[in-house]
Amino acid sequence: MLIQPSFSFPPFLRLKTPADFQQVFTQPVKSTDRYFTLLAIKNQLEHPRLGLAIAKKNSKRAVDRNKIKRVTRESFRLQQHELSALDIVVLARRDAANASSSQLTKSLEKHWVKLVKQCAGC
RNA sequence: AGAGUCGGUCGAGUAGUCGCUGUUUUAUUGUAAUGAUAAAAGAGAGGAAAGUCCGGGCUUCAUAGGGUAGAGUGCCAGGUAAUCACUGGGGGGCGUGAGCCUACGGAAAGUGCUGCAGAAAUUAAACCGCCUCUCAUCUGCAAUCUUUGAUUCUAGGCGAGUGGUAAGGGUGAGAAGGUGCGGUAAGAGCGCACCGCGCAACUGGUAACAGGUGUGGCAAGGUAAACCCCACUCGAAGCAAGAUCAAAUAGAGAAGCGUUGGUGUGACCCGCACUGUUUCUGGGUAGAUUGCUUGAGCGAUAAGGUGACUUAUCGCCUAGAUGAAUGACUGCUUUUAACAAAACCCGGCUUAUAGACUGACUCUUUUU
């Protein structure tokens, strides 16, 4: 589908409907640290897709939630060609609201690598 | 110079690379139609977007009509689409002052409450105290006689009783005006002067209210953000409202006939709606589209007004997402910038806020 490597982030790279999210939540591959919990599952497409679930309970302020979303999208956008055909849902944990954006970026990069390895077998 | 009061404006900028969401134009491609992809241009969070505390616009619903109940508001005037908010004024409180705060109608319509303390807490009352009178007793002065004791008169002390008193004491948030003089057995608005309070007319003011004058001798508290009375206002729900297209699935809808009974009703009654049968038909959950941004809009100038605000002219178009867009990296400037993210839209209030600039005013000290 992607002939030339592009780092854009168009809408079809996102999870949109509740049904998409339910599929990921049924039998996912997990990866957790103190900032994030990532859930992943193989899809039938030729590209990865990203879904965000940033709970209001864990990060109270809208500014914090937006920061987490932006950092996550930016990291996904730059790393999308390393990921195979996966549907990934990112859940933010309580410490993510207070972390700096560089800390979050490092944490996410580890998660991408880990998920690709784990899903290679299944 | 220091301390302080009330406002106003801004709230990171700039250059480059990558990326996100609308709009317009062009090109390619496709459909019954909306489209999809690429490129370019131009746009893209706030002063509070927040809290949801008030008020409106907008939308839907006959439980929207009438009455009761319920809720809210409460000095006067103004302005507004509208408000409990705003502006100006009045009264009260705080502050040396600039200034700040103020739900600020009625307690002689009625009901309730008023703990503890205190003699007494609401048709007032009388513990201590003060005073008159009576009785008993003690002491003193004087007089008389029946002369070492009696009687009378009078002054004082102590005790008991009857009455007067609300000045003084102490309690309390609050005890039936305050101060002074007169007055009285002692006292008391009992009388007088000043202050306070009530009433009356007058003057000023649109009014709230203020002012002086006359007059009444003075009234039994407080609480209505307790019930209540008076005056005024209020239908309810909220864009997750609602509208359109429509997989699934069926318990539905419309018209005609009939209307006794029954059922329902987000407080109750009147009321209102539904229920039966025949014929005809489509109905609307997931999802999508829409509502969705030109509006009581913003800016400038002029005029009116103390001001909130209003009027006129000219100019401008300034987010519209829907798993939800503004970010990341690098360089420079003075520092990693503070509080913090639109979700239908406006007006106000409240709360958070690093810092920068600026206007008016007050007090204290020093110098001239």
Place this chain on the structure above:
RNA sequence: GGCUGCGUAGCAAAAUGGUUAUGCAGUGGCCUGCAAAGCCAUCUACACCAGUUCGAUUCUGGUCGCAGCCU
């Protein structure tokens, strides 16, 4: 986004315009040969800030936090 309710001790939970009950837990003592149970004593509270009132946990307004409902 909108609507509604609740904040009382370490935990649970009530009432009220005037002194905050009660239970469990903690601490100390009595009881016992030692424990448990029981009895006695003690400790720690009305979310925060203003207003009304003589007086506020209660009434009123605001702030903060928590929970629930509408999708």
